[in-house]
Amino acid sequence: MSILKWNLKNIYVMPIIAIILSVWGAIQAPKLKVNMDLSGLLSDKNPAVVEMNHVSEIVGGGGYLIALIGPIASPEKKLPKIVEAIKNVPQIRYSYFERETYLLRDKALFLLSKREFRELNEHAQVLFSDEKIDTTGLDLFDEGDNTEDVAEAKKIFSELKTSVPQEQYFLSSDKLYAMLLIKPSFGSTDLDASALLVKNVNEAITKISGPKIPYQLSGRYVEKIQDKEQFDRDIAKTSIISTVLLIIVLFFGLGSMRAGWFTIAGVFIAMGQTVGLAYFFVGRINILTGFLLAILSGLGSEYGIHLVRRYLKDRHTGKGQLEAIESSYLTTGRSLFSAAITSASAFFILSISDFKGFSELGIIAGFGVVCIYFTFMCIFPLGARLLPYKKEGHIQEKFSRFFYTYPFKLNYTYWYLILIPVFTYGIYQAYFEYDFERLHNFSKKTQELNKLTDDLYGRAITPSAILTRDTEQAQSLESWLKNDDNRDIVQLVISYQSLVPEDMQTRQKRIMKIKNKVNSLSPKEIEDKTGLKYDQVQRWLTTLPYGEELIPLSLAENFGPDKNIMLVFPKERQGTFENINRYANVLLKAKKLFPGMEVGSDTLVFSSILNHIIEDGKVVLVLFLIGAFLVFWPDFKNIRYALILEGQLVVGCAFLVAFMGLIDEPFTILNVAIIPAVLAAGIDMGVHQIHDEIENKRSPIKAPKKRGRALSAAQRISGPIHLGMLTSVCGFGALLFAEAKMLNGIGWISILGQLSMYLVCMVLFPTIKDYIYSFREEK
Structure with a gap:
């Protein structure tokens, strides 16, 4: 408090410091790196990221x-x-x-697995010889008791033909x-x-x-590149839209052009400081934090609104300029401090998460709230001297009165009961969107191109690369990935060992025996027996053992210097949660069965993000609630008020889920990350309502039958709350104009979060409290 009183007397020092810090921060802005990759949401030490980078x-x-x-x-x-x-x-x-596959088409007999090659030998005996074979496969044309059926043999050769694509x-x-x-x-x-x-x-x-x-x-x-260009366009667009809307709302809402410019100036100064701290503590912005400035601008305006509104109110009650400045500065400053500590603490709690989607958001947003509070407390004693004594302009004055409209009364309670089944239905309808591809707003042209390239390639263009310890592990892993259990998930496995098998010399001897039998047949007989072109059979049988030099470069370079890397192609496109989860489970199971292997795969990165959202999200939300309680309790020095605010956070979260379900807006990996932030921004309403209720505890209630002490407090602060809520919506709402669908989702959850917390903090809980107060008074 002594610092605040000192600032009231030395009105130029702190504003200069705030501006210098803002200029310093703005200079750091170009140095901030932009990371648009989803892997940037994970810690650099995350196993999926470490292994992917290494491979x-x-x-x-x-x-x-x-x-x-x-x-x-x-x-x-x-x-x-x-x-x-x-x-x-x-x-x-x-x-x-x-x-x-076309370049390797003549090497088909060497590319078969040992089991497949042994079966081929046995079936070749059936087609090219009248002798019976030994099922052990130790000698191709020894007699035995296990004679293969000719039809089955032709089927094997038919399958061999289809397994070797002929398209160049x-x-x-x-x-x-x-x-x-x-x-x-x-x-x-x-x-x-x-x-x-x-x-x-x-x-x-x-x-x-x-x-x-x-x-x-x-x-x-x-x-x-398109994502980055879209990112830049969206930042520019949302920043301009939010700024223009803020200026309009503040001009009419505060009833004064000067008051509006004062608030905007405070927000801009604070945002400059925030950028500087973001560079100092984080050093980059990711797909989530890039749009925080637009959001924080809306939230930050609320601090200026409360100070200006309280100052104008004190002036209209007859207080002189200096007295009104001191009164509004010390009284409102205290409630703003409570709100800032609550919001900042909630954000900073996110920073403990290993998931950078949470942690970096928490650090930047937390410092953003601190900078907003710091800036307005620095500049208000000077800025308030520039504010008008009377509101300027008839239109603004009438419009500003609109924000004090507060229709909620005790006798409306029964109407609220209708909302119970509606909100229950909304909660039931809420859902999580796991489809990563839908988070992008790709143009129709881009979507068509992606589908065409998928069809042309015939499999995943970017496979998983698995680094094994040695050749033995590579062979065992390849065999496991190709087993029947993984057939519906894994489309293809390519390794150096499968392209250049170690038993080529042995195979060559067996192939020569087959060739000798084939040479005794006419071309027509060969084609009739195998269903294959004579020339193709001859090319297979005359191909000599080869080495690495004949492997296509597009494959050879992926095996690594020790030839221990294999490529695994999933059968399903890795765009939805179900597909990602199925394939990720195969890879994770392989890691357990084959210790020491490393996987370079987008799928494991996506899977890790989903796990962090689900697991870390629960922990962060619990820690957020605990941290908020630990802030509320010492602030109000009353456990009852702390529990009331804690209850508002819990109920507000339920309302938010219901609203998302009612408008059919999904939760995503991005918008769900800012739920604690949205709740923290909204709980300010509850903090201000309780502070006003305590401050006017002994004041007479004008119409106790319509509104009790709690609803009356909500009505008194409704002007700043409504205006602050609208400025927050301007910041959040600007994201609805972004091209990226993922940002639209963040905008929606933020707006609905504000609405949810308003209904809880300004309507539901004050109504319940007033009923409790009236019940106590009657007793």
């Missing part, structure tokens, strides 16, 4: 820049020209347009599109390098002589 470093990052050529007749004929044109682009490691290029079904895969020399999270790569590729393709080649670039490298 990605070995294989050279994940994903491709994709060039879709078309629509044009025979698009595959343009591919060699494009490859030649882009070969000198420095950011490219290599590119290819032929399917790896990645062509669409209508043959109008072809795909070129470009492997960059860096990861897709390097946005500057991605932008330069796309620019250089576009320039190289444009320079190709002859008719213009229709093409489009797609893939994660392009999508990351």
Whole structure:
């Protein structure tokens, strides 16, 4: 309190300090790094992130820049020209347009597993020899008692034919599109390098002589750039919208242009300080924290509103300027301190989470609230001297009275009962959106491109890369991943050992025995017996053992220097919770069965984010409630008031869930992270209501039958509360204009959170308290 009184006498010192700190913070803004990747929401020490970074470093990052050529007749004929044109682009490691399976088509007999090759030997005996075979497989043409059926043998050869794709290029079904895969020399999270790569590729393709080649670039490298561009547009758009709305609301709501500019100035000064502290303590912004300034601007205005409203009220009661400044500064400053401590503590509690989606949000928002309180307490003694004694302008004056409209009375209680089944239905309808892809607002064109590339490639373009301890573990793991239990989840497993099997020399001897039998047959007999083209059979039988040099580069470089990395392709697109969960369970089970292996996979990163949201979210919410109680109790020095505010947080959370269900807005991995923040921002209403109730405890109630002591307190503070709530909605609501759907969800949950806490703190609990007060008085 002594510091506040000192500031009342030395009105220039603290504003200068606040402005200097704000300028310092604004200078740090360009230094803040932007991380748009979802993995940025996890700790750098998270096992999924550590392993993914390690494996990605070995294989050279994940994903491709994709060039879709078309629509044009025979698009595959343009591919060699494009490859030649882009070969000198420095950011490219290599590119290819032929399917790896096509390049390996003649090596099919060496690519079979040992079991499959043994079965093939046995069935070859049935087709190419009249002799019986030994089921042990020790000698291909020894006699035995287990004679295979010819029909079964033909089926095996038919399956072998279909398992070796004959298509050379990645062509669409209508043959109008072809795909070129470009492997960059860096990861897709390097946005500057991605932008330069796309620019250089576009320039190289444009320079190709002859008719213009229709093409489009797609893939994660392009999508990351689009995300960043969308991110920048959304920040600019939401900031402008929230600022304009704040100016309009404050101008009319406070009834004074000068009061509005004073509040806006305080918010801007505080935001500059917040940016500086964000750089100092966090050093970056992620997909969640990038829009905090727009949100905090709305919340921050509330502090200026309460101070200005209280000052104008004291002036209208006859107090002089200095007396009104001191009265509003010390009295309102105390309740604002309680509100700031509550909100900041709630935010800072989030910082203990290992999930950066929580922790970085908590740190930046916590310091944001501190800066807002600090700034307004610094500048108010000086700024209040600039405020008018009388409200300026007839229109503003009438409009500002609107904010004091408070219709809620005790006799409305029965109408509230109607809301019980409505809210119950809303809670029942609430749901969590686990589909990561729906969080993006990809254009229809981008969605079509993604679907087309998926169809052309035929499997996940970015597989999981698993680093094993040694060759023995790699072989055991590959065998386990290919077993029947994983058949519906794992589409394909590729390892160096499967492409260059260690038993090639032994196989070659067996293949030569088959070849000798085949040579005794005519081409027509061979085709009739196998259902395969004679030339294909001959190519399989004449292929010699080979080494690493014949493996396509797009596969060979992924195996690592020790050849202990394997590629695992999931059968389902990893976009929904169900698909992610199924595939993640396979990978996690593999990690338990094969200790020491490392997995580089987006799926485990997504799975880890979901687990943090579910598990850390529960812990954070509990800690938030405990922390809030520990702030309320010493602040009011009354456990009853602390429990009332704690109850408001719990009921407010239930109301929020109900509202989300009623408007069919889903909870997501992003908007659910700010629930504690939304509740903390809203509980300010309950804090102010109780402070006013205590301050006017002995004052007579004007209409006790309409409103008791609690509802009367709510009515008295309704003006600043309504105006503060509206400014908060302006900050949150600006997110509804963002292009990214994930930000729309944050906007909705924030707005509905404010509405929920208003109904709880300003209507429901004051009504209940008034009934309790009246019951006690009657007794």
